[in-house]
Amino acid sequence: MTPAALPGQGLRSRRWLLWAALLTLVALLLGVLVFLAAEYEQARDQAALESDATQVATDIRSGLLRNVQTLQSLHSVSPTPDSWVLPATELLNAHREIMRLEWRDATYRLLAARDTPFRGHLAGYLERDQFLPEMRQACESARRLSGPAFSASYFWPMSGGQGMELMEMCLPVVRPGEPMGFLVATYTLPGLLAELPGRSLLRDRGLAFTEPDGTRLALHSTVQGSQRSLSASALLDLPGHTLMLRLESPRRTGGLFPNVLTAVVGALSLALLAVLALFGRDMRRRQRAELEVAEALAFRKAMENSLVTGLRARGLDGRVTYVNPAFCQMVGLAPEQLIGTGLPAPWWPPELVDEYQQRQAVRLAGQTLPREGYESVFQRSDGTRFPVLIIEAPLIDAQGVQTGFMSAILDLTEQRRVEELNRASQDRLQATARLATVGEMASLLSHELNQPLAAIASYATGTLNLLQDVPETPVRADLALAMQRISEQAERAGRVIKSVADFVRRREQVHEPVAPQSLVDAIAPLLALQAKKLGIRLQVRMPAGISAVLCDRTMVEQVLLNLARNGMQAMPEGDPPQQSGLRVLTLSARQTRLHADTRPGGPARRLWVEFSVTDHGQGMSAEVQAQLFTPFFTTKSEGMGLGLSLCRTVIEQHGGALNHEAAQPRGTVFRFTLPAAGFVLPT
Amino acid sequence: MAGGRPIIRAMTEYPDAKVFLVDDDKGVRDALAWLLRTRRLLSDGFDSAEAFLDEVSRWSDEPRVPCCVLLDVRMPGMSGLALFDHLLALPWQAAMPVIFLSGHADVPTAVDAVKRGAFDFCEKPFSDNHLVDRVEQALHQSAGVLTQRQAQRSVQQRLDSLTERERDVMDLVVAGLPNKLVADQLNISVRTVEVHRSRVFEKMGVKSAVELANALRTP
Numbered sequence: 001m002t003p004a005a006l007p008g009q010g011l012r013s014r015r016w017l018l019w020a021a022l023l024t025l026v027a028l029l030l031g032v033l034v035f036l037a038a039e040y041e042q043a044r045d046q047a048a049l050e051s052d053a054t055q056v057a058t059d060i061r062s063g064l065l066r067n068v069q070t071l072q073s074l075h076s077v078s079p080t081p082d083s084w085v086l087p088a089t090e091l092l093n094a095h096r097e098i099m100r101l102e103w104r105d106a107t108y109r110l111l112a113a114r115d116t117p118f119r120g121h122l123a124g125y126l127e128r129d130q131f132l133p134e135m136r137q138a139c140e141s142a143r144r145l146s147g148p149a150f151s152a153s154y155f156w157p158m159s160g161g162q163g164m165e166l167m168e169m170c171l172p173v174v175r176p177g178e179p180m181g182f183l184v185a186t187y188t189l190p191g192l193l194a195e196l197p198g199r200s201l202l203r204d205r206g207l208a209f210t211e212p213d214g215t216r217l218a219l220h221s222t223v224q225g226s227q228r229s230l231s232a233s234a235l236l237d238l239p240g241h242t243l244m245l246r247l248e249s250p251r252r253t254g255g256l257f258p259n260v261l262t263a264v265v266g267a268l269s270l271a272l273l274a275v276l277a278l279f280g281r282d283m284r285r286r287q288r289a290e291l292e293v294a295e296a297l298a299f300r301k302a303m304e305n306s307l308v309t310g311l312r313a314r315g316l317d318g319r320v321t322y323v324n325p326a327f328c329q330m331v332g333l334a335p336e337q338l339i340g341t342g343l344p345a346p347w348w349p350p351e352l353v354d355e356y357q358q359r360q361a362v363r364l365a366g367q368t369l370p371r372e373g374y375e376s377v378f379q380r381s382d383g384t385r386f387p388v389l390i391i392e393a394p395l396i397d398a399q400g401v402q403t404g405f406m407s408a409i410l411d412l413t414e415q416r417r418v419e420e421l422n423r424a425s426q427d428r429l430q431a432t433a434r435l436a437t438v439g440e441m442a443s444l445l446s447h448e449l450n451q452p453l454a455a456i457a458s459y460a461t462g463t464l465n466l467l468q469d470v471p472e473t474p475v476r477a478d479l480a481l482a483m484q485r486i487s488e489q490a491e492r493a494g495r496v497i498k499s500v501a502d503f504v505r506r507r508e509q510v511h512e513p514v515a516p517q518s519l520v521d522a523i524a525p526l527l528a529l530q531a532k533k534l535g536i537r538l539q540v541r542m543p544a545g546i547s548a549v550l551c552d553r554t555m556v557e558q559v560l561l562n563l564a565r566n567g568m569q570a571m572p573e574g575d576p577p578q579q580s581g582l583r584v585l586t587l588s589a590r591q592t593r594l595h596a597d598t599r600p601g602g603p604a605r606r607l608w609v610e611f612s613v614t615d616h617g618q619g620m621s622a623e624v625q626a627q628l629f630t631p632f633f634t635t636k637s638e639g640m641g642l643g644l645s646l647c648r649t650v651i652e653q654h655g656g657a658l659n660h661e662a663a664q665p666r667g668t669v670f671r672f673t674l675p676a677a678g679f680v681l682p683t
Numbered sequence: 684m685a686g687g688r689p690i691i692r693a694m695t696e697y698p699d700a701k702v703f704l705v706d707d708d709k710g711v712r713d714a715l716a717w718l719l720r721t722r723r724l725l726s727d728g729f730d731s732a733e734a735f736l737d738e739v740s741r742w743s744d745e746p747r748v749p750c751c752v753l754l755d756v757r758m759p760g761m762s763g764l765a766l767f768d769h770l771l772a773l774p775w776q777a778a779m780p781v782i783f784l785s786g787h788a789d790v791p792t793a794v795d796a797v798k799r800g801a802f803d804f805c806e807k808p809f810s811d812n813h814l815v816d817r818v819e820q821a822l823h824q825s826a827g828v829l830t831q832r833q834a835q836r837s838v839q840q841r842l843d844s845l846t847e848r849e850r851d852v853m854d855l856v857v858a859g860l861p862n863k864l865v866a867d868q869l870n871i872s873v874r875t876v877e878v879h880r881s882r883v884f885e886k887m888g889v890k891s892a893v894e895l896a897n898a899l900r901t902p
Contacts, residue, residue: 443786446786447757447786450786450807450808451708451710451711451807452710453807453808454711454714454715454784454807454808454809455708455710455711455713455714455715456714456808457808457809458711458714458715458717458718458809458814459714459717459718461718461721461809461812461815462714462717462718462720462721463721465718465721465722465812465815466721490808491808493808494807494808629759648759652756652757652762652789652792653789653791653792655764655792655795657761657762657765659760
């Protein structure tokens, strides 16, 4: 099995490798998916943030523009420095992002100023004039632009180490007929951040003005407690100055609960993995099932191939759907030549086609098929015919519908041949048996007649002897003549018998060396038939290297057959019972120095072979034993009573002897001896 | 009818001879016994080989009177042939010749038996006196054998009665040596040799050296 296991192992490891690769790829894919989903979310957040940042910048700029208009309204009527203060104060109250409003003339001289009420005096800590350059710069820009302009931001320190970024806006005030002046508004950058953008945009977000290098100038709010945050910048382009606005937002990922998309992708991945696992299990189950099916198929194939019985399946239309190798061999055609062929089938002998067609029609008409099968004749591809036994059964499919017929076909050629052979050998045995019986009957009759004739002749001769002493008289002469005639006639009767016996026994008795085994073999088939019928086991005990015997083979076969049949008839069914184990008929042979006479000290002149036939029947009563060899004595109703006396005649003619004794534990053993040929014949 | 004189002679030859009839058929046994009696021959019948073998085994020694056996080849139980095998094993079998009685079917068997030492066989049914003639010839043989064995026994007895010295003298005399040479060889006087020699002749019941040599040659 080792060579078969190796490729299987290779296959398995390769399959594992494939599975590992698949799992890795799926895991990788899922990772990438999760990553991309997270990335996408982040990018979307970023984009939202960017647009929000832009929105914030727009809000601030539009707020500033609105402020410009509001500021211009301060000068829509020609104010005096005194009348200017009230509206300026109102304006400052409304706009908390503005720290201070100043009205300056063209030479930047302060005409009027007002501080926001929400903070301490702007100039409380540092002189306002220190920052005039920024104001001037803005105003210069404003004059050039003929519109509002902003200065760069600057840090305004305040008490307590604090301070804030401020930015000047200068608005030229031009009124016809009046000298040009400037309205300067000082914005706080935190104020801008706090007041101008829409509130909704700033929830949870950090907003700051930064320098281009990222340094925070002014902060409205920060993102709480998170290092991982998103940020977006937008430029706040103001006339004369540009500020960088930075909007920060906490990253929504990284928490205990992933965001929805990631969660969905993750869940899908898990589901995918689960499906993969299920699929894998299913695959393995399927593989196992496939393996089992393959094994079952191989088993069935081996079974079909090992059969000597031909198998053939046909559809209802008579088309062959299946044949096994034994069937192909029988008809001498390849499976390809058989499968699909219809009626008349290629194995039908042409002259029987009509008959077979009728049979097929009967079968299709729904007649039940004989369970024990029917005999038929098939034709091989070479044209030879052979007898077969066909046993057919309907072929029912899974739905219970008959789709055809399955037939088992037994080639009867060999069986027929054996039967023929058996019959022939039986005929031969019976013919010789008849001949032998006639011969032996003649011999028996001649013996039985010779005995009284011998007595008659003896009496006649004796009488003649006595007559010699009687004086010569006519009566004596007549008596002597009569006695003479009696003696002559007895002699004549003897001659007649002799000639008849000789005529019947014309067949020369040939005593040839015969192997004991071949004698038993010759009658074994005949005995087997009867033994089978009676449930008797035949046992042959033949020592190896036993000498051949000199005998007339057919006669001795008859004797053996007779004794064996007698033995079996002595064991009718049930006596002895089957379970006793005694239903055995033993044929055996052995070499012996003794003649059938078993007296100790008997002659040991030559080698004999002793055959014995042992049965375990009831045994014989003393009366039966006494008459056993009497001609015409029989215990059987249909017997002729010649069997045993004939057997004895045959054996004695061979110089042997036939006797019998009780067998152990019951029954009778018949023994007879034949002269050994003195050498061993190969059987 | 034929040869009347010899029959009469034969009748008187062995008045005490015994014929053993071994045949399972009583009719045949009786007929044969009767036939033999018409020729003044006594017979004993046995209905089986076993019975006869029992009888023989009871004998302590060879029969004292001439005898022969008429033996049927074919009998139930032990066959005539098997019985013959047993008889052949007897040391004095020659003193009891066996004549087989056979049906012609058994002729080959009987011929075989004759080759192995049977006196003869007669085919049934027997014609006139041929069988009885053969019986008498068998008895004649038996008598001859018995006489011979008797003679052997008596020579042996006489030899046993010789002294050692007489025996030595006899051996040299039988070898054909004259008395003088015998005396020289045995270192005794011629006179002593003569005494021994006459004693030997007397004991051995012979009258001359030639007769002595003949008597010794017989065994």
